[in-house]
Amino acid sequence: MKVSVLGYGTVGFGVCSMLEKAPGLELVSVLVRPGKADKPFKVTSIDEIVNDPEVEAVVEVMGGVEPAYSYVSAALAAGKHAVTSNKALVAAHGPELAKLAKEKGVGFLFSAACGGAVPFLHNLALAVESDRILSLGGILNGTTNFMLDSMQRSGMDYADALKEAQALGYAEADPTADVSGLDALRKIMLACAVAYDKLPCEGFSLEGIESVTAADVAHFQSKGLVLRLVVRGGESEDGKLYAFVQPVLLSASSPEASVLKNFNMAKYRGENAGDIVLIGQGAGRYPTASAVVRDLSDIVHGRREMMKPDCVRVAADNSVCECRYYVRLPADLADALPFAEKELDGALCRGVTEALAVTDMHARVKALRAGGAAVFFAAMEE
């Protein structure tokens, strides 16, 4: 299959390099920025690629919603398969692209957009054909996992853990999308779309890791607990879709706790298959490129769909899930939440709440923070 790559950054370079060695796949052109076309196979106009009858598939690894959406749409409309690593694109326009691909009889796959090298969406798409997916979850952001792991293994504080992650290239100069949980949320959105044909697009509950302190971590560790930023998604028995991201405190023997450094862990529970856990590198040039190239191989073998053409957008309803929450807040707010147990620690109160709906807890903390309080919270593992 003859392939054109849109974008020549970290992942694009990796894909081009892998295509040189992959039997059955051939690189014919790479879309680069104007002025960067210094080699024969590099082009600067998307039209050259879309109008090239030789190109059978495009790989979009530019990132961002536009012009990626226009380019991928144009390629699909021209009857070319498309593979992307771009979670923002699929979260924003996946259903339209899936529909267009179906109309044109071409493939649209995006494994690399969720979990890097971890073959999560690929296996989920295959499983969903014959099994009912009861729940989805895991650790889908390597940056925050690296930071939390550093804080727990070396007692580092949040700012130093972030600096270390940036120095090693695991965090960007503006780390907001990672540390806020937004990056992980986009990935669970895609996983829900694959598992349930429903792309959640509002009603999210999102808590990142920005509030955790070295003192919090020391406190968890004294209780034998490990902190991870965890995503969860699923469908309740009455068909309500839930999708949320929040810190979770786990026992040291839980599988999530063994996910170290910048690794990702994705899991799903199939009614028949049971729990399936997949672990690997969630980012990086060659890990991400390997997922892109696997999708190309999968298209060669005949696979076309990852998201169904009739996938619809829905609001998430996270009131269907309940958790008990560990909370650290100012001592004078010790009565502001329904604690099942609590203890005073100087000017702070640390406690564990009764079971609360996820939406309820996130809203309560938002209100406390709006009043100026510094609050950290994390769900207790069930």
Added chain:
Amino acid sequence: MKVSVLGYGTVGFGVCSMLEKAPGLELVSVLVRPGKADKPFKVTSIDEIVNDPEVEAVVEVMGGVEPAYSYVSAALAAGKHAVTSNKALVAAHGPELAKLAKEKGVGFLFSAACGGAVPFLHNLALAVESDRILSLGGILNGTTNFMLDSMQRSGMDYADALKEAQALGYAEADPTADVSGLDALRKIMLACAVAYDKLPCEGFSLEGIESVTAADVAHFQSKGLVLRLVVRGGESEDGKLYAFVQPVLLSASSPEASVLKNFNMAKYRGENAGDIVLIGQGAGRYPTASAVVRDLSDIVHGRREMMKPDCVRVAADNSVCECRYYVRLPADLADALPFAEKELDGALCRGVTEALAVTDMHARVKALRAGGAAVFFAAMEE
């Protein structure tokens, strides 16, 4: 796709039940033992299935080499796809079946034969198309993992752990294939064939868990180590294939140590993808059936091969791998092995050897046992 199932035991029942609900797949007949054909779709003659032009694929879940080999060969020869969960069959005759399937242009897949629900061979077959597999490994026998986990969590001795596993249906009345490591060995043979187009068929190094005692386990735990029965396979830089099974002592924070109860963990290291770890239920009616049905879906999508038709049989050469070994043996044999460190423990000596070739260590212990000595050994995690 219209499917006939050969065998109606634990897994066969599960496959039939899943086929009733799987869109695009339809059960047309089940081969049962003479006298068991009490329902219209049940047949007792393989010829009825092979000669039925309606049947497009067969699922072989009878177990054993014969008559499974004759039946699957006949089905492939008649132009029907074949999916099997039978590791003994594929280990014995995989290359012939792969070649026959290729000649007839039909699919021959066997994910369920290695790791139950864990999608190991499926992902390995896809990865190998565009990535070089540097090594394979993991925990591929749920029975022994359950027993080792019980011994370590409750201080149970070997005999009680085996009884418990048998009572829960995790171990068979004759547990030899599991506890000797043979079952795990067959699985790593299949994984090597998928990854390297070479089916190792002799030269194995095989050590199970039969020699471990409750006192050994207490000793590991006092050092913070966890015992698992681990498989390893791969190809050395000069093209020598290795494949072996032996107990391994791991740190409590290693991913293998978090594999609890009867779960399996499979992993591979891709030159591009990095480490990919897959965890799930390695046996059981519906987990195994789910892998069979995923293979059927994969055939519907166009996949045909898991083992290449030119896969060759080779002898494994485990002299290319070295490990340091933990050993417990009689105190009067304390000089029988090249220990880097050792301590006397009553009538016993416990120590850790210098690095030794896997073949060398297994041969040395065999010789000591031939002399009547009770010896336990396990590789130290690198």
